[in-house]
Amino acid sequence: MTESSEPAEERLGSGINGLDALLHGGFSKSRVILVLGEPGTGKTILCSKFLYYGATHQNQKCIFIGMNEPQTRFMKEMKALGMDFGKLQKEDKFRYIDATDIRRIPEQTKVGRIAVGGRELGLVNVLDTIQESLAKFEPQRIAIDSISDLVFRYPNVEERRPVILDLVETLQSSNATTLMTSELLATGDQRVLQPEEYLAEGVLLLRSLRNGVTTIQILKMRGQNVDRHPRPYEITDSGIEVMATEEVY
Ligand SMILES: Nc1ncnc2c1ncn2[C@@H]1O[C@H](COP(=O)(O)OP(=O)(O)OP(=O)(O)O)[C@@H](O)[C@H]1O
Ligand SMILES: [Mg+2]
Numbered sequence: 001m002t003e004s005s006e007p008a009e010e011r012l013g014s015g016i017n018g019l020d021a022l023l024h025g026g027f028s029k030s031r032v033i034l035v036l037g038e039p040g041t042g043k044t045i046l047c048s049k050f051l052y053y054g055a056t057h058q059n060q061k062c063i064f065i066g067m068n069e070p071q072t073r074f075m076k077e078m079k080a081l082g083m084d085f086g087k088l089q090k091e092d093k094f095r096y097i098d099a100t101d102i103r104r105i106p107e108q109t110k111v112g113r114i115a116v117g118g119r120e121l122g123l124v125n126v127l128d129t130i131q132e133s134l135a136k137f138e139p140q141r142i143a144i145d146s147i148s149d150l151v152f153r154y155p156n157v158e159e160r161r162p163v164i165l166d167l168v169e170t171l172q173s174s175n176a177t178t179l180m181t182s183e184l185l186a187t188g189d190q191r192v193l194q195p196e197e198y199l200a201e202g203v204l205l206l207r208s209l210r211n212g213v214t215t216i217q218i219l220k221m222r223g224q225n226v227d228r229h230p231r232p233y234e235i236t237d238s239g240i241e242v243m244a245t246e247e248v249y
Contacts, residue, residue: 009028009029010028010029011023011025011026011027011028011029012026012027012028012029012050012054012058012060012140012141012177013025013026013053013057013058014026014027014046014049014050014053015049015050015052015053015054015057015239016046016049016050016053016239016240016241016242017241017242017244018231018233018241018242018243018244019046019216019233019240019242019244021227021242021244022216022218022226022227022231022242022244023218023221023224023226024224024225024226024227027177027179027202027221028177028221028223028224029175029177030172030175030176030177031177031178031201031202031222032168032171032172032177032178032180032200032201032202033177033178033179033180033200033201033202033203033204033221034179034180034181034182034196034197034200034202034203034204035047035179035180035181035182035204035206036181036182036183036184036194036196036197036203036204036205036206036219037181037183037184037204037205037206037207038183038184038187038206038207038208039183040208041206041207041208041214042206042214042233042235042240043145043146043181043206044068044074044077044145044181045078045081045235045239045240046179046204046206046240047064047143047145047179047181048064048074048078048081048083048085048143049083049239049240050141050143050179051063051064051094051141051143052078052083052085052088054140054141055088055093055094055141056088058140059093060093060139060140060141061092061093061094061137061138061139061140061141062088062093062094062095062139062140062141062142062143063094063095063096063097063133063134063137063139063141063142063143063176064085064094064095064096064097064142064143064145065097065099065126065129065130065142065143065144065145066096066097066098066099066100066145067099067100067102067144067145067146067147067148067149067150068100068145068146068149069100070098070100071096071098074096075096081237081238081239082237082238082239083239095133095137095139097129097130097133099126099129101125102122102125102126102149102150119153119154122150122153123150123163123166126150126167127166127167127170130144130167130170130171131170131173134170134173134174134176138174138175139174139176140175140176140177141176141177141178142171142174142176142177142178142179143178143179143180143181144167144171144178144179144180144181145180145181146180146181146182146183147164147167147180147181147182147196148181148182148183150163150167151163151164151182151195151196152183157195160195161195161199164195164196164199165199167180168199168200180196180200182194182196184205184206184207187207197219197220201221201222201223202218202220202221202222202224203218203219203220203221204216204217204218204219205217205218205219205230207230209248213232213248214232214233214234214235215230215231215232215233215248216230216231216232216233216242217229217230217231227244229247229248230248231243231244231245231246231248232246232248
């Protein structure tokens with residue numbers, strides 16, 4: 001029996017042809033995938049593309065949880081790349097959750113007269129907001145961009161693990177497929193794996209090499225046979241183009 005005649009597991013295409021080729025179709029449904037990358041490598045554009053493609057080609061509802069920028073700036077930047085999220089919002093296929101407030105919660109804050117840890121309050125707020133909107137809107141696709149501000153408030157890895165686990169479990173409790181972005185802290189062979197890499201079910205790595213080439217690599221994708229080679233990609237006016245058969249030197 002050839003692979004194509006077997007019953008296909010439901011896959012969610014990213015709409016980025018080269019990436020879908022590496023994934024042999026797309027992401028498995030209901031997974032939480034980490035998009036780990038260096039600054040400015042296109043993490044936000046990649047997850048926006050994933051949402052936009054689902055909404056426009058598969059009539060799927062999607063949510064963007066923005067930790068880095070307010071809705072207006074996000075909408076404007078994505079419109080310049082051909083993604084009209086304003087239109088999707090009017091059609092009730094898209095919601096933007098502005099979670100930028102979390103960055104402004106100080107380390108120590110007060111609820112009434114009681115001093116509480118600001119970072120815990122921020123986390124609880126974010127998880128509550130996510131849970132509430134998932135229950136109300138029931139999206140099929142979620143992007144959370146980025147988790148760095150949230151989790152780097154916990155410098156100690158033992159403390160950071162349960163925070164990420166809570167977040168991943170909250171996202172898994174819905175039926176949606178999630179892309180969550182995070183900053184790559186170190187590069188090179190000696191780099192220590194970040195806890196979010198263990199806890200996510202899949203990891204995409206975006207790197208900017210010294211020669212100016214940008215590469216995308218699937219580091220892991222539980223339960224899926226994928227192409228694990230680093231492949232070059234470019235950001236263009238229409239989004240991201242991955243050269244799925246090109247080698248990186
Ligand atoms: N029309 C375009 N053509 C080519 N490159 C573009 C275009 N629009 C944006 N870019 C590039 O895309 C990159 C920004 O993409 P994006 O914001 O998704 O990156 P990011 O990884 O989310 O960044 P950050 O770490 O700041 O969050 C920049 O390097 C920018 O130069
Ligand atoms: Mg970004």
